[in-house]
Amino acid sequence: MPYKACKNCGALVPRDSNVCPVCGGTTFVDDWDGVVVVLDNSELAARLKFAKKGMFALKVSGSYVFK
Ligand SMILES: [Zn+2]
Incomplete structure (x- = not known):
């Protein structure tokens, strides 16, 4: 894995x-699973407790x- 969470x-x-x-x-x-990419102004970003883009x-x- 190239990334850690x-x-x-x-x-x-x-x-x-x-x-x-x-x-x-x-x-x-x-020990992480699945990837969510958050883009600016996306619906998902609006639901996050932190409004940041990223992976x-x-x-x-x-x-x-994400709950
Ligand atoms: Zn963090």
Whole structure:
């Protein structure tokens, strides 16, 4: 896997990153599944607690990121 997922917000970041660019979290997991791409002004972005675009995991450690 070229990416790891932020445990806090589910953002997918390159494996060599140490800080999440979305929430600033520093805890990452390899146990993630599914990919959600959030675009500007998308309906999905409007439903997120954080209105940021980017690529997110659908599930992290078995829990859904988006509820
Ligand atoms: Zn994060």
